[in-house]
Amino acid sequence: MSKQITSIQNSYIKQLVQLKDKSRERRKSGLFLIEGVRELSLAVKGGYQLDTVLFYPDLISETQVSEFIKPNTNLIEISKEVYEKLAYRDTTEGVLAVAKSKTHDFETLKFNTETPLILVAEAPEKPGNIGALLRTADAANADAVIIANPKTDLYNPNIIRSSVGCVFTNQIATGTTEEIISFLNSQNINIYCAALQASANYHTQDFTKPTAIVVGTEATGLSNAWLQHSTQNIIIPMQGEIDSMNVSVAAGILIFEAKRQRNFK
Numbered sequence: 001m002s003k004q005i006t007s008i009q010n011s012y013i014k015q016l017v018q019l020k021d022k023s024r025e026r027r028k029s030g031l032f033l034i035e036g037v038r039e040l041s042l043a044v045k046g047g048y049q050l051d052t053v054l055f056y057p058d059l060i061s062e063t064q065v066s067e068f069i070k071p072n073t074n075l076i077e078i079s080k081e082v083y084e085k086l087a088y089r090d091t092t093e094g095v096l097a098v099a100k101s102k103t104h105d106f107e108t109l110k111f112n113t114e115t116p117l118i119l120v121a122e123a124p125e126k127p128g129n130i131g132a133l134l135r136t137a138d139a140a141n142a143d144a145v146i147i148a149n150p151k152t153d154l155y156n157p158n159i160i161r162s163s164v165g166c167v168f169t170n171q172i173a174t175g176t177t178e179e180i181i182s183f184l185n186s187q188n189i190n191i192y193c194a195a196l197q198a199s200a201n202y203h204t205q206d207f208t209k210p211t212a213i214v215v216g217t218e219a220t221g222l223s224n225a226w227l228q229h230s231t232q233n234i235i236i237p238m239q240g241e242i243d244s245m246n247v248s249v250a251a252g253i254l255i256f257e258a259k260r261q262r263n264f265k
Contacts, residue, residue, distance in 0.1 A: 002055075002062060006079040013082055016054075016098065020088060023153045026101070032155035034097045035088055040068050042165035043099055052076060052098040056083035059094025068097065088157040101155060104174045106183045109144050116143035117207070117258050118189065119251055120214040122177060122222055123149045130154075131162025132248035133215075138166040140255045145170050146212075148177045181229045184212050190231040194250055195222050196243070199235035207258035215251050218244050 005013060018025040019033050026032045031051060034043050037060075044050070052074040055065045062077070069075055078086075086096055102108070119137045124130050124147065137145045152159070154174070160167055175183070184191055189210040192202075207213075214230075216222035227233065236245070236253055244250075 002075040002077045004077045005054075005082055008082055008085045010082070013078075013085065016086055019098070020086065020157060023156065026153055026155050030101045031098050032101055033086070033088075033157065034099050034160060035086075035092055035095075035157070036165075037093045037095060039160060039165035039168070040095060040097055043097070043168040044068060046168035048102065048168055049100045050097045051100060054078050054083075054086070054096045054098075056080060056094040059083075065095055068095075089161065104154065104172050106173050106175065106179075109171055109173055111143050111187075113143065115208065115210050115262075116187075116189065117255065117262070118142065118144045118146060118184075118212040119255055120146045120148060120180060120184075120212050121247065121251070122214065122216045122226065123151060123220075124247065125151045125217060127152055127156045127158035128162045129247055131159045131164075131167070132246075133251055134159070134163040134166040134170050134172075136248055136252045136255060137170050138163075139252075140259050142255060143171065145172050146180050146183075147172070147174045148180050150174050177223055177225050181225060185229070191226070191229055192254075193222055193226050193230040193233045194235070194254065195227055195230070195233040196235060197227060197233060199233040202234040202236055202254055203257055205232055205234055207261050211258055213251065213254045213258065215247050215254070218247060 019031055034040055050068060050073050053065055053068050054076045056078055119142050121133055134145060154167055189212050191212050191214060192205060193214045214226055236250060
């Protein structure tokens with residue numbers, strides 16, 4: 001039988017609002033909020049531990065929610081007022097969960113192939129771009145996504161939303177640029193940097209070997225450390241008036257060229 005919370009003044013609900021709004025609270029507590037049936041399903045599939053599941057019964061039944069519930073998961077029925085206070089999106093299915101964060105260090109990465117394909121993004125600032133990069137990596141079934149010098153935590157609601165839950169199913173690691181370069185070198189992974197300087201057309205390169213495709217921000221590109229350790233800088237030829245494109249679009253072009261060369265294996 002579930003408990004009930006009907007007031008937004010409830011101390012636990014106030015704590016959850018802090019989790020939703022503040023990266024500092026997510027880091028300190030090791031907890032974060034998930035919203036939506038698909039996102040919750042992917043979190044469970046990705047091995048995330050749910051601490052509490054909250055549901056608004058006018059939108060979803062306790063029976064429907066039960067598929068996410070394990071013996072040690074708390075279940076709370078909430079009122080419309082509480083649900084609207086916690087929900088990040090206007091249209092969603094009436095279910096939220098408090099989940100436990102994972103660590104995202106390099107020791108957690110496990111490659112099932114001798115020729116891994118990795119997407120690296122340096123200092124992406126916009127959560128929407130991070131989410132789009134994660135969706136791209138998921139679509140290509142990349143072996144891992146590594147984020148250098150992240151500007152926000154991975155459990156920002158905007159990242160969860162824009163990744164459509166792919167943040168839970170991709171292998172993800174974070175670290176400094178120097179740590180990531182050291183890791184890639186230790187694994188004998190070729191580094192292909194999307195950069196204008198000393199670059200070759202992307203489709204002329206061999207991405208069938210262990211490969212990391214590295215993208216930077218549209219505003220500043222990649223830091224010098226990447227360019228100094230690059231196996232080869234690569235460029236997508238531009239045929240219009242501008243000289244750059246959205247980072248997730250560029251990443252998609254590059255990573256799917258690698259998949260094409262690997263016969264989409």
